[in-house]
Amino acid sequence: MINNVSILKNITILYAEDEVALREITLNILRGFTKKQFVAENGAQGLDLFKQNESEIDLIITDVNMPIMNGLEMIREIKKINPHIPIIVATAFSNTEYLLEAIDIGVDKYVLKPIDMKKLLQLMSQSLLYHELKDLYTDNLTHLPNxxxxxxxxxxxxxxxxxxxxxxxxxxxxxxxxxxxxxxxxxxxxxxxxxxxxxxxxxxxxxxxxxxxxxxxxxxxxxxxxxxxxxxxxxxxxxxxxxxxxxxxxxxxxxxxxxxxxxxxxxxxxxxxxxxxxxxxxxxxxxxxxNIQESFEENIKWIKKIKNGVKNGDFKGYFQPIVDTKTKEIYKYEALVRYIEEDGTVVSPYTFLNIAKKAKLYPHIIRIMLDEAFNLIKTKNKRVAVNISFEDIASAVTMEHINKVLKENAEYTNLLEFEILESEEISNFEEVFKFINTVNEFGCKVGVDDFGAGYSNFNMLVNLNISYVKIDGSLIRSIDKSENQKIIVKTIDEFAKKFGFKTVAEFVSSEEIYEVIKEIGVDFSQGYYFDAPLSYDQIK
CATH class of the missing domain: 3.30.70.270 (Reverse transcriptase/Diguanylate cyclase domain)
Structure with a gap:
């Protein structure tokens, strides 16, 4: 019996019984098996005790025939407050009509008088186990199935x-x-x-x-x-x-x-x-x-490929030139991640980058890009810019890795730049200030990427210690056909110049766009008009 009722040692019960002698006998036994007992002499007292101590009470044992408010009336009111509280009714065999009514209102178990204490203790443990199982399938707040x-x-x-x-x-x-x-x-x-x-x-x-x-x-x-x-x-x-x-x-x-x-x-x-x-x-x-099933399968495929790609070196840096707008001479390169298939096919990040972020695999990619950037800097003496998101900056693990890599390559860090993705909302500028100050100490320049898209904030530019602003491609790609876009880009350029920032235009894909950018006076340009992203081997 002890094994069956061991679950009772940590529970609190409400016990309602009007017969003094039976109440005392039963209560003395219950005290030996349960943690705490609230005792009522009638249904009204029992209901009041439940209202005052609902959060503590795990189980109710009640007689049916009691003065002021009988046990069934008390149960009805308690079930309105907590329909899932386990309840055991003690009744005489002659009161079968009460028993049927008790079952109808959701009573879990019953025990006949005179009470067999071994039977009562077993019923108590069974009732709690039943409700523990039932709670697995019921939402506690709304009482709906979960x-x-x-x-x-x-x-x-x-x-x-x-x-x-x-x-x-x-x-x-x-x-x-x-x-x-x-x-x-x-x-x-x-x-x-x-x-x-x-x-x-x-x-x-x-x-x-x-x-x-x-x-x-x-x-x-x-x-x-x-x-x-x-x-x-x-x-x-x-x-x-x-x-x-x-x-x-x-x-x-x-x-x-x-x-x-x-x-x-x-x-x-x-x-x-x-x-x-x-x-x-x-x-x-x-x-x-x-195409939901196809989408699931594609996601699963890419998560596996990303994990294996990190281990096997399938991610490579490609580098797109950024030129001086006036002279068209290459000033630096932007590092862009690519996935290389087994057959040599080069896969754009648009295919896998969002999946990598959702699967929490993106930190691996930023680490790979840092290594790829320093490889180009050290072996070919090129200036390289690497994209970094606010999520990277806010990650203690990622920042620890960046600091480690910068220290290991301290003699080359003056050729490394970081472009903060401005299209992602920045929720903690203190972290960004700290990041800029840290990398500035290594001689790294910092710019804001994608300005003019998403959460563009001129006040942010004033408060951040940055070196340049990259104007978002959505404002550049049709600038030769849109006077409004031209006005916006000119405004951003003039504002940046007043505060000493250089400007970069991306998505410069034609001579017509280039001529507009040159007329406005944007300092640097990037796009397929000059060159596509290049592999390491393609850079002289």
């Missing part, structure tokens, strides 16, 4: 029609109103889902903090009919704010719908909801044009 339950249900299903519903920017709600109110919003949202999607026709799950799934119980339901129902729900949510303690909270949601007879509905719905968010579409139905 992701574990969804996965289990999907394993038993060969065809599904489902929607994944994502609350947009839910973290902002937590930031603005606090996590406590955020939890209340999720409960309200779950209740709204239950209203729109009846439990007779649908199963609703909470699968992540701000993500829910709705599965139709009938696969034969028309997908357009399901779309209309989801659309109505989306419109309702966006038109009706949630009120939490008089706070009006507006919600926006994105919905991805998928129907599949190959057990793929879940991953299709996940991917289409992500696709919908990128396209700013509130609701989309998956179709084969999204």
């Amino acid at each position: 992701r574990n339950k969804l996965k289990k249900d999907l394993e038993n299903s060969s065809e599904d029609l489902m929607a994944i519903i994502n609350i947009d920017k839910f973290s902002t709600i937590n930031d603005l109103f606090g996590e406590h109110n955020g939890d209340k919003v999720l409960i309200e949202f779950a209740d709204a889902l239950k209203e729109y999607f009846s439990n007779q026709e649908f199963i609703i799950y909470r699968i992540e903090a701000d993500k829910f799934a709705v599965i139709s119980k009938s696969f034969d339901r028309d997908v357009n009919n399901f779309y209309d129902l989801c659309k109505n729900f989306e419109e309702f949510i966006e038109q009706e704010p949630v009120y939490i303690d008089e706070h009006e909270i507006d919600l926006n949601i994105t919905i991805g719908i998928a129907k599949s007879d190959a057990n793929n509905a879940y991953k299709y719905a996940q991917r289409v909801v992500t696709y919908a968010r990128k396209k700013f579409e509130p609701i989309l139905i998956y179709n084969d044009s999204f």
Whole structure:
């Protein structure tokens, strides 16, 4: 018996019994097996104790016939507060009608009077183990089935029609109103889902903090009919704010719908909801044009290739010349990563760089590029610029490696430059200041790349100790045909010059573009008009 009830030694119970003698006998035994006991003489007292100590209580044992409030009335009220609390009812054999009612309101176990203590202790341990298992499949906040339950249900299903519903920017709600109110919003949202999607026709799950799934119980339901129902729900949510303690909270949601007879509905719905968010579409139905399976396979293939490529030296630096705009003489080279296939095919970073970043493999690539840059600097005496992201700068591991490499190559660092990618949002300028000061001590120049795209900030240029600004290619590639782009580039160039920064134009691909850049007075130029990125062997 001890082995069976060892689980009880750390639990707290609420015990309600009006018979003094039975209460004392039972309580004395329970004290030897449980950590703490709250004792009530009637249902009303028991309910009050539960309300005051809900977070502590793990299990309830109660008599049925008690004064003021009987055990079943107490159970009904407690189940409203916590529907998952395990409850054992003690009743006389003659009270079978009470027993049936107890089962109907969700009581887990019962024990007959006079109480067999060995039986009671076994029932207590069984009840806790049952609820421990049940909690694996239930979301504690909304009491909806959780992701574990969804996965289990999907394993038993060969065809599904489902929607994944994502609350947009839910973290902002937590930031603005606090996590406590955020939890209340999720409960309200779950209740709204239950209203729109009846439990007779649908199963609703909470699968992540701000993500829910709705599965139709009938696969034969028309997908357009399901779309209309989801659309109505989306419109309702966006038109009706949630009120939490008089706070009006507006919600926006994105919905991805998928129907599949190959057990793929879940991953299709996940991917289409992500696709919908990128396209700013509130609701989309998956179709084969999204090529989701092919995309998965391509991602898996490239993750493996990147890992092996790092080990086997398949990543190489290619170097594109940056010339003096006036003379067209090469001033330096920008180091650009390329993946070399077994057959010698050179693969552009556009194919694998985002995958490398998402798979947390990008730090390996920045290290390779530093080695490639120093190889060109040391053997061919060339000035080389290497791209660096804010994520690299904020990584202690990456920065430790950069410092190590700079120290090992200290006599050559005056020919190395870093270009900070300005198209990525910088969330901590202190880290950037620290980085610039560190590499400046080694004689490295620092520039800002992609200026004019994304998060362009003139104030940032003033506050950072940089040497040059590279103007984003989106402003250069049509500058010979767009007066507006010409004005923007001229403004950036004049601003940079006033603060002593040199300017670089990238994507200079034709003589017409070059002539405009030269007329504006941009200091340096880069692009296919001068040369494509070159391998190490192609550079003299």
